[in-house]
Amino acid sequence: MRVNVTELLFRAMDAAALRQRVVANNVANANTPGFKRSFVSFEEHVRDAITRGNVTPASLQPKVHTDRITAMRDDGNNVNIDHEMVVMAANAIQFQALSQQLSDRFSLYRYVINEGRR
Amino acid sequence: MKVFSAMATSASALTAEKMRIDVVAQNVANMNTTRTPEGGPYRRRRVVFSELLTDASRHRFVRLPSRGVRQGVQVAAVLSDERPPRMVHDPDHPDADAEGMVAMPDINIVNEMVDLMTASRAYETNVQVLNVTKSMKLRALEIGRG
Numbered sequence: 512m513r514v515n516v517t518e519l520l521f522r523a524m525d526a527a528a529l530r531q532r533v534v535a536n537n538v539a540n541a542n543t544p545g546f547k548r549s550f551v552s553f554e555e556h557v558r559d560a561i562t563r564g565n566v567t568p569a570s571l572q573p574k575v576h577t578d579r580i581t582a583m584r585d586d587g588n589n590v591n592i593d594h595e596m597v598v599m600a601a602n603a604i605q606f607q608a609l610s611q612q613l614s615d616r617f618s619l620y621r622y623v624i625n626e627g628r629r
Numbered sequence: 630m631k632v633f634s635a636m637a638t639s640a641s642a643l644t645a646e647k648m649r650i651d652v653v654a655q656n657v658a659n660m661n662t663t664r665t666p667e668g669g670p671y672r673r674r675r676v677v678f679s680e681l682l683t684d685a686s687r688h689r690f691v692r693l694p695s696r697g698v699r700q701g702v703q704v705a706a707v708l709s710d711e712r713p714p715r716m717v718h719d720p721d722h723p724d725a726d727a728e729g730m731v732a733m734p735d736i737n738i739v740n741e742m743v744d745l746m747t748a749s750r751a752y753e754t755n756v757q758v759l760n761v762t763k764s765m766k767l768r769a770l771e772i773g774r775g
Contacts, residue, residue: 524769531762532635538758539642539702541751542649543678592754603761610768617773 514566519557520613526553526573527606533575534599537590544586548595549577633766634700639759641681641701646755648704649676649748653741660736663724671734672709679705710735 530551540546553573560570583589652674662671681703712735720729 528635528765531765532638535635535638535642535755535758535762536701538754539638539645540678540680541754542646542747543680543702546680596754596757599758599761603765606765607768610772614772614774 514561517613517616519571520609520616522571522573523553523557524606524609524613526551527602527609529573529575530602531599531606534595534602537595538592538599541588541590541592541595544588546588546590547577547579548590549575550598551575635762636759638701639755639762641703642755643752643759645676645678645702645704646748646752648707650745650752652676652707653745653748656736657738657741660734660738662734663722663731670714670732671736672711672714673734673736675708675710676704677706677708678702 530553533549533551537548551573556570556572556574557566560566578589581589583591656673659671663669665671679702681701714732715735716730717733718729719725719731722731725731
């Protein structure tokens with residue numbers, strides 16, 4: 512099955528926005544006793560789906576998981592601020608790259624619509 | 630999906646950490662307070678944070694899987710410390726008892742300063758997250774321009 516790249520870019524940007532929300536929630540609860548951090552998985556589902564050659568709408572959905580097995584402090588909270596900041600920085604750069612690619616695709620469409628004139 | 634929910638999450642954390650700094654300020658200011666409306670010396674106060682959970686039913690028609698994403702932090706309670714007060718021998722003090730002992734608030738300035746530093750660092754971190762969220766939103770506005 513052919514992958515619709517524009518659709519994939521939309522979904523990837525949705526996933527990046529969701530990941531930003533999840534990181535914001537983790538950092539907000541860095542001092543909440545008993546809080547467990549969450550994380551988003553998306554890229555691995557897409558990669559697996561493309562490897563299998565079976566890209567379904569479900570495989571393009573980001574998933575939120577809660578990390579219940581690790582521990583950082585004795586109050587049960589497992590938020591590692593440094594880790595969250597690294598995830599956030601990487602995610603923001605990825606979001607920028609995706610929005611750039613989406614912009615480029617739209618200007619490509621515009622070029623076609625104008626029959627190659629600029 | 631609420632467009633500004635990541636920002637609202639960070640904002641809730643800023644409010645909560647600010648509240649914690651306010652409580653530290655109150656504790657330090659009342660280190661030597663022997664009279665309170667409740668009677669007796671000032672009792673050390675502590676904030677208790679809890680996760681702010683959003684009403685899941687409001688997200689029923691949302692295309693994105695927003696289930697499982699929580700919406701920040703809130704101050705669940707400000708609790709008074711119930712430990713006995715620190716007894717200081719000071720017979721000249723107006724609030725001294727028959728043996729010349731005065732009940733003083735049991736406030737450890739080191740604990741308060743550690744609390745203050747933690748809250749202030751957490752505040753800074755949340756401001757940083759807020760700024761990154763903002764730059765992502767602004768970046769999304771650039772799509773299709775030029």
